[in-house]
Amino acid sequence: MLNIPSSLRVQFEGYLRQKVIPKNNQAVYQKWLRYYLDFCRKYNFPQTQFLLMYAM
Secondary structure, three states: OOOOOHHHHHHHHHHHHHOOOOHHHHHHHHHHHHHHHHHHHHOOOOHHHHHHHHHO
16 A cells, blocks of 8 residues: 655644544554555545645
């Protein structure tokens, strides 16, 4: 499975804090983000559409 790029990881962690996701659940969210990024890479799905939602 792919690692989350550091710039995206930092943004995603900030998003999780902003949404008040408990610390003990944040690893699960990051795991599913890695699954999603892996899926996008494997099936040539554009990641940018999904990732733009978190930039807002």
